[in-house]
Amino acid sequence: MKVGIYVRVSTLEQATEGYSIQEQTDKLKKFCDVKEWSVGEVYTDPGFSGSSLKRPGMQKLINDVEQQKIDAVLVYKLDRLSRSQKDTLYLIEDIFLKYNVHFVSLNENFDTSTPFGRASIGMMSVFAQLEREQITERMQMGKVGRAKAGYFHGGGVIPHGYIYSDGQLIADEKESKIINYIYDQYLSGWGVQSIAKQLNEKHITAKRAVKWSHKVILEILCNNLYIGKIKWKNETYDGLHAPIISDDKFYKAQELMAKRKTMAVKVNQQPFKSKYMLTGICYCAVCGARMFTIKSYSTKNRKYIRKYGCYSQSSVEHMIKDPNCDNDKYDGLELESYVLQRIKKLSMNPKTLNRISESKKAIVSPAGTKSQIKDTEEQIERLLDLYQNGAITYTKIEKRIEELNAQKDSLNEQLKKLESEKLNKSSSDKILKVLSNATDVIESKDYDAQKRLTHALIQKVTLKHDKVTIKWNF
The missing domain is CATH 3.90.1750.20 (Putative Large Serine Recombinase; Chain B, Domain 2)
Known part of the structure; x- marks a missing residue:
C-alpha cells in the first residue's frame, strides 16, 4: 500500500509539545516500515494553523488523492489534519473515502478501513474542535485581562503616534x-x-x-x-x-x-434646491470639474451677466481638478435656453416617446421566480437532512445538490433582471408624464418649474469650448 504522510506544526506547538516536523516524520516512517507500507510522499505544512485547509501541503495532498496517486493518508495525531470538526469530516468523507483512500492516525490508532475507525473519527473531531475553541477562549480572556490592567492588546496595527x-x-x-x-x-x-x-x-x-x-x-x-x-x-x-x-x-x-x-x-x-437651472448637473468636459455660476459686470451692456465657469479656474481649492484648465465661460441665459429647447424638441419627437413607451411594457412578476427559488432551497435542505440523518451518503446527493445550486443561481440572476425591469417601467412612467408637460413649463417662464423639469430629465450636461453634450435620465 502506497502511503502519503502528512505532518503539520505551528511555532507554538513546536516549542512546547515536541511536534516538530522531523520528529513526526521519523515516527510515521518507522510505523510504515513495521506495517510494510511504502511511503509515496511526505506533505509538510510548517508554521500553519489547523483552523483552515488553505495550506500548501494540504492542498497538494488533496490534489494527489483526487489524482489517485496514493492509497492511504497517515498522520501522527488527528488534530494535525485539522482542528475543525467540519473540515476533518469533509476531508475524510468527501475526499479520502470518496477516492477509496484510507486514513490512519498513529496516536489515536484510528484506521478508516474499519467501521470502528470511521465512527471514532467523528468523536475525536468533536474533541479537537473543543480544544481549539478553548484555546481561543483563553486568548480572549488574556486580552481582556491586559486591557483591564491598562495594557494595549498588541494585536493588529499599532496606532499612529x-x-x-x-x-x-x-x-x-x-x-x-x-x-x-x-x-x-x-x-x-x-x-x-x-x-x-x-x-x-x-x-x-x-x-x-x-x-x-x-x-x-x-x-x-x-x-x-x-x-x-x-x-x-x-x-x-x-x-x-x-x-x-x-x-x-x-x-x-x-x-x-x-x-x-x-x-x-x-x-x-432636504430635497436638492439649486439656485440656478444647471447647478449640480453641469460639468467641464476638459478637466472633469463641476461648473458654477459667475456674475460679472458688463460695462458695454451696463448690467451684470451670469455665466457658467469651471471650478478649476476658481479659488475654491478643494474643487479644482486641473489648475491649467482652459475651458471657456458660457453665457448663463443662452446655455439654459439651449438646454430648454433641446428638452422641448425631445418632448415632441415621436420616436423618443415610442422608445420610452416600449420600455414600460408589462413584464413578468418577480413573485413566480421568488417562489421557484424557495422551492429549490427547500429541495437542497431536504437532501442535506437525509445526509445528516444517515439515510444517504453525500456521494449520492452531491451531483443533485450541484444541479440545484446552479438552478438557484440562474433563478437569482433572472430575479435581478425582472426587478430591474420593474424599476425601469416605473421610471419610464414618470419620464413620460414630465415630457407631456414640458412645453407648457418651458413657455410658462416659471424659472423654478424649469429647474425641476431640467433635473427630472437630465443626468449630466458637459461643456467643452463650443460643444454641449446632454446625458438624459432615460
Whole structure:
C-alpha cells in the first residue's frame, strides 16, 4: 500500500509539545516500515494553523488523492489534519473515502478501513474542535485581562503616534505632533477630507507610510486611546501609556463631530434646491470639474451677466481638478435656453416617446421566480437532512445538490433582471408624464418649474469650448 504522510506544526506547538516536523516524520516512517507500507510522499505544512485547509501541503495532498496517486493518508495525531470538526469530516468523507483512500492516525490508532475507525473519527473531531475553541477562549480572556490592567492588546496595527515595545505603547515625539496638528486643524474648522489632503500635499508621513485618507483621519479623531484609554470589546479602561491629546481637546472634537453629523443629516433630508437651472448637473468636459455660476459686470451692456465657469479656474481649492484648465465661460441665459429647447424638441419627437413607451411594457412578476427559488432551497435542505440523518451518503446527493445550486443561481440572476425591469417601467412612467408637460413649463417662464423639469430629465450636461453634450435620465 502506497502511503502519503502528512505532518503539520505551528511555532507554538513546536516549542512546547515536541511536534516538530522531523520528529513526526521519523515516527510515521518507522510505523510504515513495521506495517510494510511504502511511503509515496511526505506533505509538510510548517508554521500553519489547523483552523483552515488553505495550506500548501494540504492542498497538494488533496490534489494527489483526487489524482489517485496514493492509497492511504497517515498522520501522527488527528488534530494535525485539522482542528475543525467540519473540515476533518469533509476531508475524510468527501475526499479520502470518496477516492477509496484510507486514513490512519498513529496516536489515536484510528484506521478508516474499519467501521470502528470511521465512527471514532467523528468523536475525536468533536474533541479537537473543543480544544481549539478553548484555546481561543483563553486568548480572549488574556486580552481582556491586559486591557483591564491598562495594557494595549498588541494585536493588529499599532496606532499612529505610538511605537510598541516590550508589551507597552510609547509615545513617538514626531508623530505626536502630527496627531495634535490633526486635532488643532479640525477644531479650527477644517474638514476631515481637507486635513488628509493637506497632509498628503505637504508630504507629511507617518511610520506606516500610508497615504492619509478620510478614514485614517476620522479614526484618529475618534480614538480615545490618545487621552490614555484602552478600549476592548466595547469596554473602556485606564491605560498605562502616556496620553498625546488633552481631555479637553479630545472631547471638544467629539462635540464638534456630533454637531457636524447632525447638520449633515438635516441637509441630506432636504430635497436638492439649486439656485440656478444647471447647478449640480453641469460639468467641464476638459478637466472633469463641476461648473458654477459667475456674475460679472458688463460695462458695454451696463448690467451684470451670469455665466457658467469651471471650478478649476476658481479659488475654491478643494474643487479644482486641473489648475491649467482652459475651458471657456458660457453665457448663463443662452446655455439654459439651449438646454430648454433641446428638452422641448425631445418632448415632441415621436420616436423618443415610442422608445420610452416600449420600455414600460408589462413584464413578468418577480413573485413566480421568488417562489421557484424557495422551492429549490427547500429541495437542497431536504437532501442535506437525509445526509445528516444517515439515510444517504453525500456521494449520492452531491451531483443533485450541484444541479440545484446552479438552478438557484440562474433563478437569482433572472430575479435581478425582472426587478430591474420593474424599476425601469416605473421610471419610464414618470419620464413620460414630465415630457407631456414640458412645453407648457418651458413657455410658462416659471424659472423654478424649469429647474425641476431640467433635473427630472437630465443626468449630466458637459461643456467643452463650443460643444454641449446632454446625458438624459432615460
